[in-house]
Amino acid sequence: MAQCKQSAPEFIQNAFSPHIAVLCSADAEVLCKKNNLTFAQLIQPFCRLGTEVHIRDPNNAPHTVHSLRIKVCDMSSTPPQQADVRKMLNDAVSGAQLQTGEAGRCNVKSVGSYDLQLHESTPWFEAYRECFLDVITPSDHEYLSHCLACAFVVSSSNTDPIAIFNSLTGQQLQQQQQFPNKVPRWFCPGILNYYVLLHDVVEGEQARAEAIYQSMKSTFKPHCCHLLQINSRSLQTVENMKSETSLPDPWSQFLPQPQEIQPPNPHKPRYFITWEGVEYDYLQSQDEDSLFPSHLSEGDLTHGQNLDSSSIMEGSIETGLEATETKVSESTSTSDLMMDHPLAFTAPVSLHEDADVCREGDGTAAANGYQDSKSSLSPSELREKAKLRAHGICLTSSDMDRLKIFMHEFVVRALIPWAEHQMRIFNDQLTSRKGLHRSFFSATKKWFGSNKPAGPVQANQNTSVVYTSEAPELQLRRLADLAFLFQMYDFAYHTYHTAKRDFNNDHAWLHFAGALEMASVSIFMLGSASQRQYPHHYMESAITTYLTSCRNIQYATRATLVSTEALKCRGMFHEAAMQFLKMTSEDTDLVSALFLEQAAHCYINMKSPMVRKYAFHMILAGHRFNKSGQRKHSLRAYSQALQIFKGKQWKLSEDHIHFTIGRQSFNLKQLENATSAFKHLLMGESKQPAAQQGAYIREYLFVYKQQLALDAGESCSYGRLPELPMPNLDVGAIKVLLGAHSSRQETVRKTPASGIWFDHDEEHNSKWQSLEERLVLSANNGVMPVAFRPTLRCFTNKTENKFSPATFVGEPIIVEVEVENPLLVTLVLSDIMLLWSFLPGIAGTDKPQLISNEVSTGVKNNLADEIIQTTVVKEVVLEGHQRKPIHLTLVPRQPGELRVVGLAYNLGTSSQNASAGLSGSNNTAKGGYMGSIYVRGKQRLEVQGPRLNITSEDKTQKNYGPDRRLDLVVLEEMPILEVNFCDFPDSLLCGEVHCIEIEITNSGRSPLHRLKVTSSDPTFFTFGSGRDLPKYPYVYQMKSVDRLDTSAVESSICDTNSRNTVVNIPLPNAVLKPGEVVSVPLWLRGNDIGGVHEVDFLFYYEPVNIQSKVRHRILQHKAVVKTVESLSVRATVTKPSTCVTRNQGQELNSCIISCELENLSQVQVQCPHIQELQITQVSCASPRWMVESLSISDQEGLRVGSRETLQLTLKGKKADSTAAEEFLFTEVPFDIQQISSVKTPCCDFFFHSVVHRKCKDPSKSDTPVPRRHHRPPPDFSRLNRALEINLTLIFLWKAFVAQENGQMKILVGQHHVHIDKVNTVATSYPFIMSNNNVPPLKFMRDLEPQTKSQPSLEVTTKLISFSFVHDQTVQHNFSKGICVVPVTLKLQNQSETAVDILVDTSKSSDRLGSTHAESTMLPMSYHTSQPMNSSFRWVGQTLARLSLGPGAGQHVTLRAAFCHPGIYNLNNLAVFVTYSDDMSQMISQKHSTPSIITLNTTSL
């Protein structure tokens, strides 16, 4: 429970204080009215006695009465109506507010993990309590609020005051007797009558007053009369008064505030000046008059004159507490604040007369005065107004002292003696009766414990007992009440206790409850003096009885108020909370709210505070406050509860709290608060359904819009956009793209270079980077510049963003921001644009000024738009939970430093879905979006860099590197290259050669040069070389038939590596001027592998005049080509075997090339497909070989249908002499037209394929194996030549393609087959070398093989080719003897080393192993002993030894002798070869082809 201003005993004492009534004559009222007060009001501030007084109880024991307070009520006033009561209570609560920002009243309490800011005091509750106790209707069952006395007041100016006194007395008596139920009620028949003669010092006649007073004393009892002198200051003086008017106004506390004159603001603090405040004020006045005399000086004396007077009189009524004196200065200030009304309105009066005084005086007063004087009110009117408001203006401080004395006199002289007397009477009456009673009841009556109050009996049982007003039970009660009022609590308790039992016996429940209540309170008031425990169960049952048996909620409420105060005081917070909760009910929202709040305070004040209970009850209280229309209190209660719920993830609860706070704040016009509360509803993960979210966001937008309108109206700091909570921006995923055009108009014919777009994958960056490095290397003659940094176009969170991206004037900067809608409802963003700040980098200006576009004025924005052209995205609609990228473009127009700082947009939500659905058409739906409510705001874009992880400090802490992707440097203009690919095919046949044109444009404003291009796939394209390029769209260059068949081409042109990877694009005059367009033909060749291929092109160019450190620029293009399978070629070369011509024998320098051509394409329906392939030409490119056709008439062409295979055999011939680095082109046409394969497209692709092949060949690439060799392996390449062919067949073909529309199209293309070795199958289809030939990883070092490396056996057995030249058929008459046939053995060295050859006819090659060194050394004589397995025999020279130079050939003449006719294979000899000097290493050569000779016998 909140701390109160009053302690519990104080409160109870005040709640139950003696009441007296006042009855004034009309003239007395007039006197009081001068002070704008009634008499009752006049004396009200002096009703508390500062001194102790003494009273004797009926047993004559003295008691001390501390600071007795008398409650005065005007008899003439009418009690307020029920409705008025409710309004009063409401006003009391709503009027009492906590001052915001009053730090002193708010203290921090830490409970567990909760840190709470609590308001200790609840002034509204106290205000309610005060008010409630004031208006509670007096009841018959108790006499606590019944008037004990009546003061009759008559003016001394009256002609016959005594008569008036008498008539007033009569009036009172009449009322008491005739209308006993009329307010005020009277305590008992013989109340105290007190006669006051009111004397106006200024107007009245002192002597006469004295005289009347004397006669009064004689007429009435002398101690019941008083002469009260007031109004020592005339109204004239009042008008002349200056700063003295700032005297505190002790009355203001007690008077209802006239509603119409309350200015809204200064009024507020008034409610904080509660009881103690009054006393401060009063104290101050007393302080000023501290030397006030005991004798009263007359006249309108000023303060200065009063100062010399003597000390305070001893018996004066002291209203101030000594302890509070230290706070005097503080209270002065508050009183000043309080007093500003009278001051404000009296000041102008003096203003006319004494202006400078006013200037010295209160500044605000002067200001107010000016305002008022301006408002053309006449001084008299002002005076009237002043009179209306100021209280006690005619009273000097001496008058106030007189009032104090009056009250003291009244209490001490009249009231207390009366009370003593009355109590004695009651006591006597009762003791006479008590004896009787005692006999009836047991003697244990006094025993406290045994007599538990009988609980409330059934509610329906009526209180049938009706006591007469003079019934002894009620007399008992009167006695107790009187004792209680005069603080004789012990006596009161016993009396109540007795009465309680009587009432219980009589089933007089109301009386019973009242007695119980008071008995309990009496014990409490006894405090430590009593031996008894506070009987809170008495109170419990009292409340229950009030509620259930009597249905008297008013009194139950009062009992609760008193009881809880007592419980609190005893530290029984839990019980107090229970009692409060008990009193909350459905029908009284205000009371319930207050009580719930108090219960909450009880929970938090418990020994172990119950924070969460506190929160819960605060929310309940807030809810009830809301229902009772107390918005401020509701807001406050909810705010209190929010402290506990905040950030704890009780989402639904939090939403409810935020929503209520938002609503209430909005209702209270605290728009900022409301906005932030609604903002909370939209942040984080919401568990609300869509409809609720929609309501939230609409509410938010509505409130926010109002706030913005308000802000814009009153503050001049417009232009700064507010920050919006939605949608979520993924700041890390921001991408910045430089130089790309968002609108890529792709025409039918032209495909512009794609450049980089946001879908660009960062993983490809390294690929582009290597391409760029290649280009830069080639541009700088193979040296990489030190300052080289790869050019990045797209900056994302995966790129290195340590450096500010450099961009150029006039080139767009596109920023992609990904927005996500966290809600389920549709959000509409409109007029989205980037916010930036720009620092111009113009040299010469003294200090560049930071320019920003975050201003709302149109003119400034236009200016900003001239510097940085900012595009505005009209509208983006975000469905629930949708993510969407938004692309925003900036085009800088000046060099400088540009920073993208934020995103500005209008946030709105879709208007009702229903309307959109109804209208159906897109247009109206859009209109709905636009028409719906929205607010303009921004969100910041700040990118955090990657976490650093280099130093140990970085690793232990969380340090983040800079990310400058949004800090751009704008540099001077650069040339801009644009490349357009005209008619770029999206699909090619495998091997198809296609000619397109590319258009190169410089769209920048400065010239460029050194245009280069490279590609990830060099085999894909060629720009051609040579002068006479075929005219587009012709693909191949034809050649006239009469030209020579063979032509040698310098292969050196293709030899440099750079030529293959980087291509210089020739430009006219080597410079491309701004706006110039150059068209260059480009040939493409479809990849050999069918499928989709991505080919990256990277164009490189340099500005002619380099201004910045950026020396080159690049342009990316990614082409996607789909290739369709067309032709596949397999080719094998076999060495000659049979004799072709009779006379020449076998051609050892030729070979047979057999090709298998297969049309792989399939006939497909409604898809372009090849119907037929026609081989138009086969060209051969080889350093040594030429190709010839075997047939004679090939002109009609070779056609291969779909899925058909064609076998084609060609003859290869060795050229006579060629340089190693030259290629010889030979062509075999199968068409009328012959294509010049030496010319550009054809040979370019051939060269590409050769280079490509070399690169791909894994044996050529570095493998880790050679490192382990101690010495380089011996070079056997010269030997290997024996088997090498090194021949490339180029198959040129035409394809008849059926297109989708059924039309036929003829496409041309070429395939390459590289044949390296004899007898191996080569294909046009490149084998993908899988990496599985990587040796397995070994952990142990294996032994190096110590054997000498040798060329492979395959090679060494075929170093020499040989053939036999002889007659094929020999006629011989065997009867004449054997036949000797001369045979020429032709030997051809196929290798490129000199070899020694041993021809041994005595051995047959097929019988011999590969190494028979010993047998070759056999003596000649053995030859005859050789076993014969064939019927012929070599005769004559059987052993020939000879050497052959590289590639040389020789003949050896042999003779064969035959005994019988028949068919013989002459290939029956052994040829041994050695390639080294070591003759022992002779290797037998394999030659398995038989050479057949037929011997016929002639019978001649």
Next chain:
Amino acid sequence: MTTMTSQRRLRSLVLSRSENDPENMSGMYYFIIVGHYDNPIFEAEFNPPNKINEPKIDDHRHLNQFIAHAALDLVDEQAWTTSNMYLKVVDKFNEWFVSAFITAGRMRFLMLHDVKNEDGIKNFFTEMYDTYVKFAMNPFYEINTPIKSQAFEKKAQFFGRKYLTG
């Protein structure tokens, strides 16, 4: 000490509940696990099978949270007085009873219910404790963070049907 007061009167404390007849509300359960920082970790509602199709009163879902949250004070208080994990009914607000269970790791299981079902709730708590312990052993789950697991939810619903509404 509980907030046991006459039901009739406390009904008036309901925040914004539209007047439902008590029978309509019977047999409803609301289960919540509260972490060490008074943060909810898991929530589930169990409705009797015959009411499952009725439209949920969404505006009152926050009330469940409020009541459960307020009961934490009493749960914490009682935790000191008993060695049992199952604390039975600790609090009452209007027609809602709050039963509680405290795990060895000081996670608080709360159950709001409008019918007495001591054994069922105890069984449910025990089973959920078992499930929770298994779930918490997942090294990727950080204690005191919301449980977002389909399996856990399914288990809860299963035990809810088995012991509470079924």
